[in-house]
Amino acid sequence: MSEFSRLEEISIRGIGVIDEASIELGSGLTVFTGETGAGKTMILTALALVLGGKAEATLVRQGKERLIASATFAVTPEIAENVIERGGSIENNQLILSRTVTSDGKSKASAGGISVPTGVLASLSESLIEIHGQAANMSITKPAKQREILDRFGGSRIADALAEFTKFYDVFLSSKKKLNSLKENSAGREKQINNLVEFSEAFKKVNPIGGELDDLAQEISRLSSVEALQLAAAEAARLLDDESTGALTTAGQAKRALESVQTRDGQIRAIVDTFTEGYFLLSDAAEQVHRYLTDLEMDPERLELALSRKAEVTKFLKRFSEGLNSNAEIEELKARFEVVEEEIADLSGGEERIVAMVAEVKLNWEVACEKARILSELRSFFAEELSSQVTTEIQGLAMPHTRMICQLSSPDYGREISQSELSAFGGDEVSMLLQPHKDGPLVALAKGASGGEMSRVMLGLEVVLASSQPVGTYIFDEVDAGVGGKAAIDVGKRLYELSRHAQVIVVTHLPQVAAWADAHFVLHKNSDGTVSQSDVRQVQDEARIEEIARMLAGHEDSRSAREHATELLSMRSGK
Secondary structure, three states: OOOOOOEEEEEEEEEOEEEEEEEEOOOEEEEEEOOOOOOHHHHHHHHHOOOOOOHHHHEOOOOOEEEEEEEEEEHHHHHHHHEEEOOOOOOOEEEEEEEEEEOOHHHHEEEOOEEEOOHHHHHHOOOOOEEEEHHHHHOOOOHHHHHHHHHHHHHHHHHHHHHHHHHHHHHHHHHHHHHHHHHHOOHHHHHHHHHHHHHHHHHHHHHOOOOOHHHHHHHHHOOHHHHHHHHHHHHHHHHHHOOOOOOHHHHHHHHHHHHHOHHHHHHHHHHHHHHHHHHHHHHHHHHHHHHHHHHOOOOOOHHHHHHHHHHHHHHHHHHHHOOOHHHHHHHHHHHHHHHHHHHHHHHHOOHHHHHHHHHHHHHHHHHHHHHHHHHHHHHHHHHHHHHHHHHHHEEEEOOOOOOOEEEEEEEOOOOOOOHOEEEOOOOOOEEEEOOOOOOOOOOOOHHHHOOOHHHHHHHHHHHHHHHHOOOOOEEEOOOOOOHHHHHHHHHHHHHHHOOOEEEEEEEEHHHHHOOOOOEEEEEEEOOOOOEEEEEEEEOOHHHHHHHHHHHHHHHOOOHHHHHHHHHHHHHHHOO
């Protein structure tokens, strides 16, 4: 089990009847039992929240401002890398996922103490844990879920084939959309071509450059203000260079005055250094002003060119865009110009272009159909494998004559397939059927299975899937619903066998299932209806016999129930 993750601890505060509780979990099979309403399901509710489930204010315990649920997992290096890529944090190969929900329904999630979107928790949970309850049993009756289960069983081979089909199916859809667009536009083709040609020629003539509006505005501002700029620069030069009152002269005199006494006081030397630095800065500024005056000259022709260019670009923008005269518009029009020739070619081809596109769509459809055929063949192979393996499992769960058939309905690839026969998931419809006895009728899972049988089929499926795509932890909520007697013992045994390869956690009302556990936790309610840490205890030895006896007879004082409990607990050693 070291190659998988494992749930190490659940911490719950303010959820339903649970005031506060923290439960440490080990490997193998762990069961939770207790009286109805003692909070067993709240443990799974807390886990569902931690794993990205829907947050509801009604889950917050009455009188509390918020609920807090957290789960600590020991994770593999691969999962740790995935967590870090998604913004979470790992410490000592442990991942702590937590969820807070306030009484007004606001929710926060974190992974390793770092806030993350709730969707990240849901994504991470796929490789950490599988939770199965009554809702899962109902969802398995839906065709889409049955196809998903078959694809999951097929692993990377089906995943790769599905990805390959999807790629070419998308190519077909894209070409079909383009063809439809060509046909729809054929009526107004000439007008569109004229508009595109007009835009293309205007763009080539103007050839607007990104950012040039800002450059032109700055140049026009400078060229139209040369006289004012010259007067300002000349005055600055005079104030800096005047031999008697200029800033450089004054600064030089102050500098020399201080230099004459700098050897007498260190503070004066520091001031002299500052004056020296300032003097050189002023000198550089004076040189820059003089160079600016030398370079600055009136250029009416250049000003006229800049004004003319701005008017030309502005007119072009007003004509072919929203007329906001922005550099962003220039970039948008440049992007439009880059594809205009292709658009003109598409439209100019007329009927010839449509004929070519029809051939292209046909070819893309044929390729997509071939990829769908390959996918169907793979699904057919794995459907037989899944049927065989699940049948073996459920026949070992007190359904000795029942078969599970995973049936595939696919198009006839030997003829031309209509487009309605394929979807984004291929051309197959998957149905899971039960055959109650040899030569018996095949009945849809939803109609042919009782609650107890559905639970056993779900367990059989999960065991088979665990062998192909295992996760570290499996949780079953009332997987034993509608099951009793020998069937309950078989369910417990199968859960135990699954727990030899993964961590298995079960909420159960059946003593026959609880007896197989490696660790057995019991939840009790206080007189006020709450559950706190002291009300969640792990039972062993005599205390465990008492709990199994209570589950059998309704109270732990029954002698026969205690004897039966002892007998049940001895099953594991004689398995």
